[in-house]
Amino acid sequence: MAHCALQRLSLLHCPSKPQNQISSFTQPSSPLSHPWIRQRGFPGSIPSGVSLHCSSESRRLGLQAAPIQAQSSLVDIDYTEMGAVEDASSKRYAVVTGSNKGIGLETVRQLALQGVTVVLTARNEKRGLEATSSLHGSGLSNVIFHQLDVLDPNSIESLAEFVLTKFERLDILVNNAGASGVIVDEDALRAMTIDPASWLSGKATNLVQGVIKTTYEKARECVDTNYYGCKRVTEALLPCLLRSPTGAKIVNVSSLRSELRRVPSEEKRSILADIDTLTEDKLDNLLQSFLNDLKDDALEANGWCIMLPAYSISKVTLNAYTRLLAKKYPSMYVNCVHPGFVDTDINWHTGTMTLEEGARGSVMLSLLPEGGPSGCYFDQTTVAEF
Numbered sequence: 001m002a003h004c005a006l007q008r009l010s011l012l013h014c015p016s017k018p019q020n021q022i023s024s025f026t027q028p029s030s031p032l033s034h035p036w037i038r039q040r041g042f043p044g045s046i047p048s049g050v051s052l053h054c055s056s057e058s059r060r061l062g063l064q065a066a067p068i069q070a071q072s073s074l075v076d077i078d079y080t081e082m083g084a085v086e087d088a089s090s091k092r093y094a095v096v097t098g099s100n101k102g103i104g105l106e107t108v109r110q111l112a113l114q115g116v117t118v119v120l121t122a123r124n125e126k127r128g129l130e131a132t133s134s135l136h137g138s139g140l141s142n143v144i145f146h147q148l149d150v151l152d153p154n155s156i157e158s159l160a161e162f163v164l165t166k167f168e169r170l171d172i173l174v175n176n177a178g179a180s181g182v183i184v185d186e187d188a189l190r191a192m193t194i195d196p197a198s199w200l201s202g203k204a205t206n207l208v209q210g211v212i213k214t215t216y217e218k219a220r221e222c223v224d225t226n227y228y229g230c231k232r233v234t235e236a237l238l239p240c241l242l243r244s245p246t247g248a249k250i251v252n253v254s255s256l257r258s259e260l261r262r263v264p265s266e267e268k269r270s271i272l273a274d275i276d277t278l279t280e281d282k283l284d285n286l287l288q289s290f291l292n293d294l295k296d297d298a299l300e301a302n303g304w305c306i307m308l309p310a311y312s313i314s315k316v317t318l319n320a321y322t323r324l325l326a327k328k329y330p331s332m333y334v335n336c337v338h339p340g341f342v343d344t345d346i347n348w349h350t351g352t353m354t355l356e357e358g359a360r361g362s363v364m365l366s367l368l369p370e371g372g373p374s375g376c377y378f379d380q381t382t383v384a385e386f
């Protein structure tokens with residue numbers, strides 16, 4: 001019963017399963033009443049708008065398209081009960097990238113508390129070993145360190161070899177490592193005391209232009225870390241992920257900046273939104289034209305986001321890659337998540353949420369049960385529109 005409800009939810013939002021498994025699929029207005037699913041603002045029925053991010057798939061299934069809905073009309077999934085659905089005695093192995101600090105470290109901690117054997121990775125060996133020791137000190141002996149720089153193909157290969165030799169498979173991959181793509185005058189930024197609402201709404205964009213600078217080198221590094229780094233690590237670990245008996249979970253840690261409505265150019269938005277015609281080559285071309293426009297000082301003129309431009313496009317393309325991957329590998333659960341506005345180094349501690357809160361989305365998606373969603377974007381623990 002429980003599985004059924006979530007399966008129907010997942011199929012509505014992001015159906016990646018073969019059509020013969022979804023012949024009993026109900027129309028978007030069917031009621032969902034399972035306790036895993038908490039509904040906001042629409043008691044008793046599935047919100048039709050939440051299927052929009054996979055509308056092409058919905059069309060294939062003969063479902064009606066629905067109008068864009070506000071962020072508040074979303075389905076919330078209680079993941080605390082989900083872990084219990086999986087066989088508690090079965091071992092699970094996870095890798096979390098960029099996990100020597102911040103949300104990554106907290107994700108490792110929460111997964112380890114759930115009994116998962118977790119590989120904590122860091123580009124800097126000393127920082128990684130210190131973080132691992134701190135978790136061992138709190139009794140989590142099921143955390144293992146391995147070096148990983150997502151920019152270095154040799155380092156990625158070494159991790160993949162380690163996982164294959166040690167575990168022979170991988171059940172969970174959290175692509176968490178991230179870079180901001182900017183140089184910041186932190187003292188000047190702090191002195192501006194910008195309120196969180198202005199950050200989140202984009203109102204701070206003009207205010208911060210003097211203290212947050214995007215250089216070409218920083219932008220390249222950001223795209224290379226957040227998009228290509230995730231892609232390289234995922235591809236290297238795919239042989240291990242495909243061996244997971246319960247269907248591997250891949251979680252790509254994204255951002256609010258990834259949302260398509262924030263991309264000013266309608267042309268770019270439509271390329272990115274059309275999952276039926278989107279390809280990795282198109283994403284490569286888009287990223288290359290972004291870097292060219294940055295070099296030519298033509299970002300605004302060509303419809304790129306000007307608030308954290310490299311970071312934004314790296315996460316927009318990360319979400320698109322998530323959808324492509326979910327389509328290509330229907331046996332896996334591939335999702336992306338905005339962790340919330342969390343107090344960490346990457347946002348110079350302007351975030352308001354705790355690490356515990358920030359890791360919830362990644363952990364929930366790492367522990368999805370059979371029949372869970374794939375190819376979706378989550379705002380923390382809530383399904384949202386791409």
Ligand SMILES: NC(=O)c1ccc[n+]([C@@H]2O[C@H](COP(=O)([O-])OP(=O)(O)OC[C@H]3O[C@@H](n4cnc5c(N)ncnc54)[C@H](OP(=O)(O)O)[C@@H]3O)[C@@H](O)[C@H]2O)c1
Pocket residue numbers: 097098099100101102103104122123124127148149150151175176177178179225229253254255256338339340341342343344345346347351
């Ligand atoms: N905090 C927020 O409000 C927020 C909001 C939206 C999205 N996010 C996303 O959440 C994720 C985690 O960020 P955070 O907030 O926890 O920031 P953080 O504390 O700065 O952590 C970033 C992590 O990524 C690692 N990293 C950077 N480049 C790397 C590379 N080339 N190879 C391997 N690891 C690398 C960092 O390692 P070093 O210590 O060596 O630098 C660090 O461990 C990121 O993807 C970020 O974009 C955060």
